Amino acid sequence: MSTTPNLRKLGLCGALTTRSGDLKCPDIDFLAHLKTLKLFNTIPMSKAGRLSSSILFPRSLRKLTVSNLYLHWKEAWVFELIPNLEVLKLKFHAFVGKGWETSPKAFPCLKFLRFHELDLETWTASHDHFPVLQRLQVYRCPYLMEIPEDFGNICTLEWIELSECSDAASNSARDIREVQESFGNDWPKILLNPRV
Structure with a gap:
């Protein structure tokens, strides 16, 4: 990668963690033009993993997809440090554990957030954590109890889609819409698909 400093899209698939659970992502901070990154770990994990304190992502990064890293939710702070991130997709056990705060x-710049097949139960967040969020998709997260109530105060939120989630999570999405309606807004659109 050192010979391609102008790389704009990158996908890393393979052994991205050690057997003990440490993420061993290559150094990509020098890729100053990188816009899109996909990380897919192929090492099966039996417990939540950890981040190396040396991991840094380029400030230019706009889209990030993470799959199968089995990181504990407390390690999600590293993605919060990507200042220009607009799209974040957390898929197939990207993180494990009961709660994310x-x-x-x-x-500050995230517009699209997707959860797909995560075991998350509680999600603690407020509208100022995602000030410009436009779309939220939650697929196959049956343990999630609710979408954070304060998301009703995100004025940019246009779309919430839930599929194969708990009734409680679906009800919380409806509550968010009611809050928006009380402000005279006819958004966000709520799409609820029945569990299979």
């Missing part, structure tokens, strides 16, 4: 102003 984001920090204030965590994702």
Whole structure:
């Protein structure tokens, strides 16, 4: 990769973790023009993994897809440090554990967030953690109890889609729409698909 500093899209598929659970992502911080990154780990994990403190992502990164890393949710802070991230897709055990608590102003530019096949139960966040979020998709996260209530105060939110999620999560999405309607807004659109 050192010979391609102008790379704009990159996918890394393979042994991205050690057997003990440490993420061993190559150094890509020098890729100053990288816009899109996909990480897919092929090492099966039996417990939540950890990040190396040396991992840095390029400031230019706009889209990130993470699959099968089995990181503990407390390690998600590293993605909060990507200042221009607009799209984040967390798929197939990207993170494991019961709860995720984001920090204030965590994702200042994030417009699209997708959860797909995660075991997340509680998600603690407020509208100022995702100030410009437009679309939220939650697929096959049957343990998630609710979409954060304060998302009703995200004025840019246009779309919430849930599929194969709990009734409680679906009800929380409806509550968010009711909050928006109380402000005179006819958004966000709520799409609820029945569990299979």
